[in-house]
Amino acid sequence: MEGTNGQDGRRGPVRLRPYQQDAIARLRARVRAGVRRLIIVAPTGSGKTTIAAHVIAGAVARGSRVLFMAHRRELIHQAYGRLIDLGVPEASLGVLMGRDPRWRPGAPVQVASVDTLRHRARPLADIVFVDECHRATAKTYRDIADGYPDALHLGLTATPFRASGGGLGDVYDELLVVASPQELIDQGYLVAPRVFTVPEEDLPDLSGVRTRQGDYEPGALEAAVNRKGLVGNLVDHWTRHAKGVRTVAFAVSVAHSRHIAARFQEAGVAAEHLDGATPLAERDAILRRLDAGEITVVSNAMVLAEGWDQPAVKCAILARPTKSLGLYLQQAGRILRPWDDQQAIILDHGGCV
Structure with missing residues (x-):
């Protein structure tokens, strides 16, 4: 998501798009109908x-208390900044993330890292x-959710x-689908x-790679793909x-x-x-250089598939074969935000498409 907008995630005034307004209206209707566990899919x-953030801002104005959980610091910064953009006072926002x-x-809205929250007193x-x-x-999420029956x-x-x-379905009761990718492409909010792709002979040989928990086993997958040719x-x-x-x-690794x-x-x-062990300051500096055009390519291992957004990055190399539709959609979706009328390009070297 918006990982390049500064630590507080601010982007300036927020104007809801029509499909976002419609989603919020439908969400409120389902809540009025008694639904208590719902996924917003978009x-x-x-x-x-x-x-x-719009839902949270309205809830705070009505006196409710809100907990927003995420597993990456970029998502924490983004949510915090978007709430500020929507007029929620900083005094009403707290962040539970390390130090x-x-x-x-005492703030009515707590934006919390899951890893931090598991070791802290749970806010109301x-x-x-x-x-x-x-x-x-995952158990950590379930344990936290169980504290809010x-x-x-x-x-x-x-x-x-x-x-x-x-x-x-064992965590949520309903899905609220905001819009399909094609609908947002047709409306100009995403780019196609x-x-x-590459010829089959240029794809890695995965015949000996076993599946574990719905995807390729990482160690064997690395051996199959990390080859000079x-x-x-x-x-x-x-x-x-x-x-x-x-x-x-x-x-892959x-x-x-x-x-x-x-x-x-x-x-x-x-x-x-960059990877998960890259110091945060160094990671931010690398992404700033990418955003400024000082570097052209950033390669990563399981860091930028979620919680990162740089619209100027318009090519994704899928070098990690995956059986996970979710992972494929997360990776490919990183380059689909419009920017300067540029075409989005996917180079599929994993047989994902």
Whole structure:
């Protein structure tokens, strides 16, 4: 999502789009009808956090207390900033995330990191939001949710199913579908990608890679894809179809991601790598350089598939084969926000499309 808008996530005044207004109206109607556990489903880039922030702002104005949970700091910053944009006073907003200085335990809205919240006293809440709620079946999320038996529980996701392909019906009761990707493309809020695949002989051999929890086993998958010829093909394919376009590459592992970045560098392309162990200040600096055009390619290992938004990045290299529809949609969706009339390009090297 909006990971490049500064630590507080602010973007300026928020004006709801028609489909967002319609979604909020339908949500309120379902709540009035007695629904207490509902998922708001909308494509990556559609503004799910804006919808949530508008609902939260209205709830606070009516005297309700709200807990908004997310698993990444970028999502915490984004939600906080969007609430400020919608006029919620900073004094009414608290952040529960490590040693974040915005800790205000008496504030009616708490924007919380799941990892932090599991070790802290639970704030009071009449409404509990879970961002990226396809994760809500995990024990940590369930334990937190169980502490709010009388609250209204609302989830946000583009992919309302587990990695294994199962549904979320044991956590939520209804889905509210905001809009389909095609509808938002037709309305100009997303861009249709141009997809380039490679011949079957240039795809990794996955015949010996087992499936675990609905997707390829990571260790064996890394061995299958982190090969000199396959990684070299990424660079050649990019040079033919997306040369000069700011790009994100999705790798299987840290070693695979570093290998991809190194091959781009050998080809004279300004490229960098980041992963979950990259210090936060360094990660932010890399993404700022990408946003400024100082580098062209950022390769990553399971960091930028969620909670990140840089509309100027208009090419995605899918170097990580996956059986997970959710992961594929998250990765591909990162480049679909309109920017400067540029075409979105997907280079599929995992047989995902």
